[in-house]
Amino acid sequence: NAGVTQTPKFQVLKTGQSMTLQCAQDMNHNSMYWYRQDPGMGLRLIYYSASEGTTDKGEVPNGYNVSRLNKREFSLRLESAAPSQTSVYFCASSWTREGRDEQFFGPGTRLTVL
Amino acid sequence: QQQVKQSPQSLIVQKGGISIINCAYENTAFDYFPWYQQFPGKGPALLIAIRPDVSEKKEGRFTISFNKSAKQFSLHIMDSQPGDSATYFCAASMGGSQGNLIFGKGTKLSVKP
Numbered sequence: 001n002a003g004v005t006q007t008p009k010f011q012v013l014k015t016g017q018s019m020t021l022q023c024a025q026d027m028n029h030n031s032m033y034w035y036r037q038d039p040g041m042g043l044r045l046i047y048y049s050a051s052e053g054t055t056d057k058g059e060v061p062n063g064y065n066v067s068r069l070n071k072r073e074f075s076l077r078l079e080s081a082a083p084s085q086t087s088v089y090f091c092a093s094s095w096t097r098e099g100r101d102e103q104f105f106g107p108g109t110r111l112t113v114l
Numbered sequence: 115q116q117q118v119k120q121s122p123q124s125l126i127v128q129k130g131g132i133s134i135i136n137c138a139y140e141n142t143a144f145d146y147f148p149w150y151q152q153f154p155g156k157g158p159a160l161l162i163a164i165r166p167d168v169s170e171k172k173e174g175r176f177t178i179s180f181n182k183s184a185k186q187f188s189l190h191i192m193d194s195q196p197g198d199s200a201t202y203f204c205a206a207s208m209g210g211s212q213g214n215l216i217f218g219k220g221t222k223l224s225v226k227p
Binding site for chain 2: 004040041042043044045048058090092098099100102103104105106107108
């Protein structure tokens, strides 16, 4: 069991470039999430997918798009990267959207936008 | 605005000492309060969680104390070890299908040998 995997681990972009962060889970979880982590800011939810075929905005969705490709995969796209999007991005998954379900996190993608 | 306020931002404790991290929340609809532990270069992982129908939950050296009337909860790490050095996040959610976790800003704990 790999759990939650994310690619790439590190990425450097120039302002205006686009990229897609990939996430996959092998736990047969229904719900998946994208967070960003900034120093002193904790974890902030960007988008989530309660189940295959649905996506919803979280606290900080501006500048991002997501795709729930299938039950296993949930990708995050930056169409035109900005320096404010420099952050560590974490994907997570859980059985359901129930708040009491444990969320399992991937190892993160460290993104720098110059 | 739903918020979870966490303190302190950083904490240094000697080996064998007690580490205490505090969190306060505003929304009385929150009914689930987990703590996540994050080691450098890794994603967070669930450490321990509590529901408001109990005032304390203990798992090994880790204890959550919950004060519903004060809307506060805290993590106590007894006999702190260098291997406990990590960032700790408290969180809260309303459960149900509206259960987005709201995280505190984190506490970086360093346990000195």
